[in-house]
Amino acid sequence: xxxxxxxFIADLEKRTPGEKEFHQAVEEVIGSVWEFYxxxxxxxxxxxxxxxxxxxxxxxxxVPWVDDRGEVQINRGYRIxxxxxxxxxxxxxxxxxxxxxxxLKFLGFEQTFKNSLTxxxxxxxxxxxxxxxxxxxxxEIMRFCQSFMTELYRHIGPNTDVPAGDIGVGGREIGYxxxxxxxxxxxxxGVLTGKGLAWGGSLIRPEATGFGAVYFAQHMFHRIGEDxxxxxxxxxxxxxxxxxxxxxxxxxxxxxxxxxxxxxxVYDPEGISGDKVDYLLELRASNNDIxxxxxxxxxxxxxAGRRPWEVPVDLAMPCATExxxxxxxxxxLVKNGCKxxxxxSNMGCTAEAVDFLGGHIDYAxxxxxxxxxxxxxxxxxxxxxxxxxxxxxxVDARLKVIMSNIHETCVHYGSNGKSVDYVKGxxxxxxxxxxxxxxxxxxx
Numbered sequence: 001x002x003x004x005x006x007x008f009i010a011d012l013e014k015r016t017p018g019e020k021e022f023h024q025a026v027e028e029v030i031g032s033v034w035e036f037y038x039x040x041x042x043x044x045x046x047x048x049x050x051x052x053x054x055x056x057x058x059x060x061x062x063v064p065w066v067d068d069r070g071e072v073q074i075n076r077g078y079r080i081x082x083x084x085x086x087x088x089x090x091x092x093x094x095x096x097x098x099x100x101x102x103x104l105k106f107l108g109f110e111q112t113f114k115n116s117l118t119x120x121x122x123x124x125x126x127x128x129x130x131x132x133x134x135x136x137x138x139x140e141i142m143r144f145c146q147s148f149m150t151e152l153y154r155h156i157g158p159n160t161d162v163p164a165g166d167i168g169v170g171g172r173e174i175g176y177x178x179x180x181x182x183x184x185x186x187x188x189x190g191v192l193t194g195k196g197l198a199w200g201g202s203l204i205r206p207e208a209t210g211f212g213a214v215y216f217a218q219h220m221f222h223r224i225g226e227d228x229x230x231x232x233x234x235x236x237x238x239x240x241x242x243x244x245x246x247x248x249x250x251x252x253x254x255x256x257x258x259x260x261x262x263x264x265x266v267y268d269p270e271g272i273s274g275d276k277v278d279y280l281l282e283l284r285a286s287n288n289d290i291x292x293x294x295x296x297x298x299x300x301x302x303x304a305g306r307r308p309w310e311v312p313v314d315l316a317m318p319c320a321t322e323x324x325x326x327x328x329x330x331x332x333l334v335k336n337g338c339k340x341x342x343x344x345s346n347m348g349c350t351a352e353a354v355d356f357l358g359g360h361i362d363y364a365x366x367x368x369x370x371x372x373x374x375x376x377x378x379x380x381x382x383x384x385x386x387x388x389x390x391x392x393x394x395v396d397a398r399l400k401v402i403m404s405n406i407h408e409t410c411v412h413y414g415s416n417g418k419s420v421d422y423v424k425g426x427x428x429x430x431x432x433x434x435x436x437x438x439x440x441x442x443x444x
Contacts, residue, residue, distance in 0.1 A: 005034050012053060019102035024351055025109050026053050032427035048435045055108060057081040059155055063129055065147045067140050077148050079127035079155055082108035085437035088159055089125030090115055090374060092166030097132045104128060107346055113430030114367040117406045120378035125161055133168050145176035153181050158189045164377045165194040190384025193377035202380035203392040208399060210244020212372015213344040215403040217315060218252065220340055220362055229253030234313040236260040237320035238291050241344060243280045245317055246272055258308035261291040265308040268300035312336035318348035327352040334360045342369045364422035367430065368406050375402045
């Protein structure tokens with residue numbers, strides 16, 4: 001890397017000590033766009049990159065609530081309003097014990113470029129809490145959500161910041177959050193996405209991230225003259241994202257042979273389809289975070305404490321969490337003949353894994369592959385603004401077009417005539433639109 005890049009990263013690390021996830025996300029983007037940045041002195045003069053890595057606003061607050069035993073509990077809440085150059089801040093809320101400022105800054109930074117790629121008018125943001133719904137009763141979750149929103153409502157709105165769900169924040173949590181916002185503001189607006197269909201939600205929103213990722217992967221296959229039909233595919237996780245991806249893969253004729261959880265992974269050589277896919281929703285609803293019961297129900301093999309990337313497949317789709325594919329996993333995938341990896345989770349591969357994969361197979365980053373979720377959130381915002389509900393077919397058709405356009409953007413900015421650097425294509429493509437908007441708005 002060039003010395004100037006090293007200086008840029010070193011300065012960032014000095015100003016944000018200990019935020020390793022955020023540093024990793026910034027370094028990955030900077031490495032891709034630096035050459036383009038150097039060729040555009042107007043970006044340098046306005047210090048676009050220096051401004052892009054600083055959130056416009058970081059909100060941190062305490063969240064006191066009372067558990068079922070009458071004891072007071074304290075959690076920490078966050079909202080990172082990273083960049084509003086293209087529209088209202090847009091990004092999920094994550095409720096999980098692993099939530100830190102660094103993780104939310106990395107997610108908010110990534111969200112800015114992901115939202116840019118969708119071409120919808122959305123800025124980038126992220127938020128959440130170190131509260132985990134796991135093991136909590138509905139009453140405890142409701143009281144926490146009400147306390148969380150009692151502070152957050154001051155900072156969000158349909159034209160300011162529109163949060164969505166993320167890990168630990170599903171339809172139940174969105175409902176409690178929305179109810180408290182409506183109570184405090186005395187208005188019914190599209191301030192959150194991922195809402196129930198009866199009160200402003202959009203069709204296919206739960207499936208959207210998985211559906212969009214598969215549409216993107218299909219375009220990757222088409223670019224090399226192949227099709228997803230007949231391909232063997234490994235998927236990690238077993239929640240909404242994995243469920244949506246598996247559903248669409250089956251529809252297009254592919255075969256998914258793995259799912260995974262914190263306890264290990266399941267290998268089902270017959271393919272995860274039909275009732276097996278529906279069973280994933282039951283697993284998730286159990287709140288046990290384990291996949292071993294699948295084997296008891298349908299057969300297959302369970303591998304405790306291991307990850308699914310050792311199974312020979314044509315396509316790998318990490319759908320769980322950040323850094324779930326490391327260098328050793330990447331080497332095994334390539335050795336076993338994997339043709340491509342479509343990163344469906346946010347920053348699902350370590351930096352070392354990305355470097356290795358990029359030199360051996362087609363690798364596409366999460367900000368492009370998993371943009372279908374936020375794309376349909378954007379479509380939900382549009383429906384809320386117009387007070388209408390589009391049918392399932394229309395939402396799905398719009399999602400297909402958006403994912404096709406994202407793939408075209410990646411190819412446009414990442415192609416060297418023979419192959420496509422999807423990381424460079426996604427980063428430069430997302431960067432250009434945000435940078436141009438920032439220039440137009442002046443030094444703000």
